[in-house]
Amino acid sequence: MDIFARGKKYLIDVYKRFPLDVDRGEGIYLFDKQGKKYLDFLAGIAVNALGYQHPAVNEAILKQLHRNLHLSNYFLQDIQIALAERLVTISGLSKVFFTNSGTEAIEGLLKLVKKWGNRNQKNEIIAFSGSFHGRSLGALSITMQEKYQKSFEPLLSNIKTVPCNDVQAFESAINDRTLAVFYEGIMGEGGVRPISEELLTAVYRGRERFGYLIITDEIQTGVGRTGTFYYYQKSGFMPDGVATAKGLGGGLPLGAFIVNEELGTILEKGEHGTTYGGNPLACASGLATVEIVSQPEFLRHVTEVGRYLKERLAALSEQYPSIIREIRGEGLMLGMEVNQKAPELMFEACAQGLLFNIAGGNVLRFVPPLIIDKPAADEAAEKLRRAFVNIFGEA
Ligand SMILES: Cc1ncc(COP(=O)(O)O)c(C=O)c1O
Structure with a gap:
């Protein structure tokens, strides 16, 4: 039996789970047992502030x-x-x-x-x-x-x-x-x-x-x-x-x-x-x-990289104005409200190597480790764009 069948057999089934068999985390990435790498913008549901394996x-x-x-x-x-x-x-x-x-x-x-x-x-x-x-x-x-x-x-x-x-x-x-x-x-x-x-x-x-x-x-x-x-x-x-x-x-x-x-x-x-x-x-x-x-320069980093990620998400919303309703939040707690197919977007992004979850029914929620940098924000935005393209077609 694989891990999914065993989970179904032994665990009380209250969670919607990703179809992933995770092996380990490193920095801002998770790796599954086949060695595939995922940019983790879920971060243990806003827990892993410094990512995985922080020294x-x-x-x-x-x-x-x-x-x-x-x-x-x-x-x-x-x-x-x-x-x-x-x-x-x-x-x-x-x-x-x-x-x-x-x-x-x-x-x-x-x-x-x-x-x-x-x-x-x-x-x-x-x-x-x-x-x-x-x-x-x-x-x-x-x-x-x-x-x-x-x-x-x-x-x-x-x-x-x-x-x-x-x-x-x-x-x-x-x-x-x-x-x-x-x-x-x-x-x-x-x-x-x-x-x-x-x-x-x-x-x-x-x-x-x-x-x-x-x-x-x-x-x-x-x-x-x-x-x-x-x-x-x-x-x-x-x-x-x-x-x-x-x-x-x-x-x-x-x-x-x-x-x-x-x-x-x-x-x-x-x-x-x-x-x-x-x-x-x-x-x-x-x-x-x-x-x-709590260091002031660390908090400034969160503000700056959060602002940058928000801009990248806003750019995507200009490409899909009929689907993306609003980008909300501050720092590295951001949400993108869509008017359809939020779960499909989440699973497609996962297939593209980007993890996040859905809050409030139709909001893609991004709560990455606070140590992400601008290239990681770019990588997330690009993976999310590809998920949009695969679901809704090229903008
Ligand atoms: C605002 C808020 N309050 C309370 C809780 C409950 O916290 P925990 O799951 O650690 O018990 C959560 C968890 O998501 C939360 O986001």
Whole structure:
């Protein structure tokens, strides 16, 4: 039996997978077992910020491997504290709790804000339609997409959905009972859709009036992906809490929530915890990644190469104006909305040696390793063009 037949036999079948039997990764490329090379603009779903086999990440992992693989949070762990210190400095917030995933970061924040709300007589949480915050029952309760929620209701109560970018609807939804607003600066799974400046301003203005908490989900936008370490740093607004994951572990499972001073003292001993969260191997890999990504010249590189890739995608959209609706996003989190055949384009691009996935039903999403250069952007644009030609004909 080949790997596809064995996968079908032994794994619960919830993923749409590429028809690829991957052997290894190197830099920004994956290689299958026949030795075919793929330019990887999926990057483990926006995880592999420094690509595959980055020497600094590998070295940090090997060094930690020879100290200890796992200790548990019964111990203070130097590597975990070093990473927490970096995240506090970078974010401008005060305290960190480490998790294994993005979903768990959201889940922990939900508990924390609920406890804060119980103290402050507030109980309504606001989330935006099209958002994605994870698939555990708490995180799913604020993931406002019917296709994810419909089989699992009832979910948490007291959640209000506001249509994204509808400032008027947002302003009529908030009141004295509003406990927290959860938002993604750019909705990733929802189709690379940035929240508007007007809505963002309304969210922060509303906090001054009603005193609710603002939690931003930087799981996909964070760790340099949009050209600043966190996306909220572009706006100058300061959230009360941030969820971070994906790129944070440099390829190992690591998430965190980072909160302000007040929220950092809400939970008492025993009220929250995790066996693996902040595992030293993941923190070592994460620290090596964060040290590199947080350098200003690295972030400038992400902005520049992202702008270049966006221009290349825009040039393609001029060739196929009746198919490509819009190019969106910032830095190296870009989306191309098409009005037809998104899955066919994804599989044809894969055959051409370019990997990316689809978000929001009809958006080709590009989240490459942050180390790509302009020639790699050219290579991606050319492979994508060939996929368009093979599906729609020469422009
Ligand atoms: C914005 C956002 N929030 C939360 C999650 C869930 O993170 P994880 O899959 O690490 O649990 C994701 C994952 O795609 C995400 O993009």
